[in-house]
Amino acid sequence: MSSPIPDAVEVAVIGAGPAGLTAALVLGRQKRTVVLVDSGQPRNAPATEMHMYLGLDGRSPKDLRRTGMEEVAGHPNVEIVHSTVTGIEVTGPDTPVSLATSDGRSFLAERLLVTAGVRDDVSGIPGVAARFGQGVYHCPFCHGHEVDGRRLAVLTDAPENPAQPGLQAVYLATHFSRDVTLLTNGHPVPDEIRETLARNGVGLEHRPVTELGGTDGALTVSVGDEDLTFGAVFHTPREQPRDSVLGLDLETEGAHILVDWQQRTSDPRVFAAGDCARRRDDPVPLAFVARAVAAGQAAGLWIDQDLFRAQAGLG
Numbered sequence: 001m002s003s004p005i006p007d008a009v010e011v012a013v014i015g016a017g018p019a020g021l022t023a024a025l026v027l028g029r030q031k032r033t034v035v036l037v038d039s040g041q042p043r044n045a046p047a048t049e050m051h052m053y054l055g056l057d058g059r060s061p062k063d064l065r066r067t068g069m070e071e072v073a074g075h076p077n078v079e080i081v082h083s084t085v086t087g088i089e090v091t092g093p094d095t096p097v098s099l100a101t102s103d104g105r106s107f108l109a110e111r112l113l114v115t116a117g118v119r120d121d122v123s124g125i126p127g128v129a130a131r132f133g134q135g136v137y138h139c140p141f142c143h144g145h146e147v148d149g150r151r152l153a154v155l156t157d158a159p160e161n162p163a164q165p166g167l168q169a170v171y172l173a174t175h176f177s178r179d180v181t182l183l184t185n186g187h188p189v190p191d192e193i194r195e196t197l198a199r200n201g202v203g204l205e206h207r208p209v210t211e212l213g214g215t216d217g218a219l220t221v222s223v224g225d226e227d228l229t230f231g232a233v234f235h236t237p238r239e240q241p242r243d244s245v246l247g248l249d250l251e252t253e254g255a256h257i258l259v260d261w262q263q264r265t266s267d268p269r270v271f272a273a274g275d276c277a278r279r280r281d282d283p284v285p286l287a288f289v290a291r292a293v294a295a296g297q298a299a300g301l302w303i304d305q306d307l308f309r310a311q312a313g314l315g
């Protein structure tokens with residue numbers, strides 16, 4: 001049902017992942033009026049375990065999300081809306097940001113925080129997407145320890161950086177397994193990495209990969225008319241921006257919205273945090289739960305300070 005008069009809030013947050021939930025908690029505790037809109041597709045949803053998060057290592061990402069939602073919902077000044085932001089309008093410098101959701105709600109917000117995460121463009125090779133997060137892993141920091149000692153493969157599939165799969169294979173060989181194969185999938189191996197692969201005992205399989213089957217611990221990779229078996233396969237998908245941020249005219253780099261140390265974007269009313277954001281002074285984006293929590297906390301704090309300064313006439 002559409003609401004004729006938009007609800008006015010101080011802050012609208014798009015996305016209730018670790019970044020958005022933390023920001024909403026900070027803002028809720030400071031008694032800001034907040035709407036937190038979430039479409040229920042956190043990035044690590046395919047994974048059953050979350051690692052490297054102090055106090056919750058190995059727990060389900062769903063546990064963190066459920067607890068976070070409960071803590072945020074304890075603040076009556078924060079409304080959690082389970083819906084998708086379908087339109088954002090940012091007009092003149094002194095006008096509120098306007099937001100529309102797929103269930104017909106609309107909001108006017110003095111500040112907008114984008115914590116919409118990114119979308120993983122997983123390889124289209126049959127069987128890969130279905131096993132992403134459970135047998136097919138993107139990150140040796142998040143999941144390397146869990147596959148220690150297994151026979152491992154790294155799948156090359158249209159990487160943005162052609163040397164990246166080879167470097168990942170070498171990394172796995174130096175940390176977790178003496179039996180690592182780089183599945184080049186018919187892509188050329190860059191010269192600068194060839195010798196390093198050999199020196200670290202990484203095997204090469206050049207035939208195109210046609211299918212992935214089996215389960216975590218016993219995966220089959222079809223190449224030609226042969227099935228190779230591996231305990232786990234590593235594959236780094238391309239990161240894509242979420243549709244929700246495509247309409248915003250903000251300074252970006254790749255899939256990321258560029259922010260300053262206060263998580264502020266190129267538009268002073270719009271902040272961004274978590275995987276969708278990248279600080280201008282960061283040489284590479286790091287996408288982890290703890291980083292998202294830290295950035296969400298900073299965003300919540302600096303948005304509150306920004307509103308405080310404006311409301312108190314501090315300039």
Ligand SMILES: Cc1cc2nc3c(=O)[nH]c(=O)nc-3n(C[C@H](O)[C@H](O)[C@H](O)COP(=O)(O)OP(=O)(O)OC[C@H]3O[C@@H](n4cnc5c(N)ncnc54)[C@H](O)[C@@H]3O)c2cc1C
Nearest residue numbers: 015017019039040041043044051085117244274275288289
């Ligand atoms: C398979 C996998 C396993 C991982 N494992 C680990 C791990 O073990 N440890 C670790 O530290 N990191 C891990 N990560 C990385 C981690 O998931 C991210 O760094 C973290 O989720 C980022 O949090 P975020 O809040 O920025 O975004 P997300 O958690 O992706 O949350 C974004 C939210 O925004 C919502 N959203 C998007 N668009 C809209 C819209 N238009 N309207 C409303 N809502 C919207 C989404 O539905 C989602 O709920 C893993 C990633 C993957 C892919």
